[in-house]
Amino acid sequence: MSKETAARIAVRDALIQLVELNRSFREAIESDHGLPIWIMETESTNQRALAAGIATRLTYIQEQNKQETARLTGLVGVSEQTLQLGEELNLCRDQFKTAIANFRKLFGDSIEAIEQASDDLRDGLLGGLQVKHLHFVQCYRQLKLFPEPPRRVGFSWAASHSGTVRLTAEEAIDHFRKKYIASVAVNEDICLLEKMPAEEVVVIKRILAPHLRANITWPKDIQVLRQADPALKKQYPAQINSPLPLFIQLKPGEPLPEFNRIRPYDPSARQERLQRSDARLVKINDNPHSRIYRYA
Secondary structure, X not given: OOHHHHHHHHHXXXXXXXXXXXXXXXXXXXXXXXXXXXXXXXXXXXXXXXXXXXXXXXXXXXXXXXXXXXXXXXXXXXXHHHHHHHHHHHHHXXXXXXXXXXXXXXXXXXXXXXXXXXXXXHHHHHHHOOOOOEOHHHHHOOOEEEOOOOOEEEXXXXXXXXXXXEEEHHHHHHHHHHHOOOOHHHHXXXXXXXXXXXXOEEEEEEEEOOEEEEEEEOOHHHHHHHHHOHHHHXXXXXXEEOOOOEEXXXXXXXXXXXXXXXXXXXXXXXXXXOOOHHHHEEEOOOOOOOOEEEEO
């Protein structure tokens, strides 16, 4: 069996399992209708079905922008059986992500190669399975599952945030050519980088849209465990991004943890932040779409 055939079979098998577990988890959430739920600012008459649908959506919907990811903020009480299904689904999502990554390695990691791999998947394997417009971020992202309820969940908006990559000028040129679609700004950046010393360090900044964080307070006994064993901080995090509802295992009659009913993002209410250490970064290009900075 060739590497290409083996990689396609791995993707097919992982996707079939993903679709099946996705359906089981969605149905389980809806069946836990006796447990409490809170969803931010929604007019839906069935919040549980809404949370289940968005958390398990694998494909684009018709009105969804190509760069947009389905989001929903909230807290959802689930049974022990549903939480176990969620853990199985998370593992399956990881396996599917690995299968796709191994498949794409056969084509290379440039923009053109990634597009070729995507075309091959869409026109071949996924078309044969009658799966259209798969949204890979929605397929990969992990559900936030809590076997033990936190004492409090405080939602907050993180705005005006940027992701950064620190590279040498030579590495940055290669990074742009492999990871970015050609544009005037990108081409100008590459030309300017080529004129710089190859080993000079530059920073590529990527502006991120406002996103929600959940700040989590645990009961005192769990706080003691976290302090005694730092490895438990992954199991009991203090802060996480929350693009999807948090699924919390509850017993019948048990309430949701204390939480703040945050409202949708309001740019006019944005707080000015203290000047960061990266304020000494300056752009190398006057083009407003340029992403490259150097140290002043």
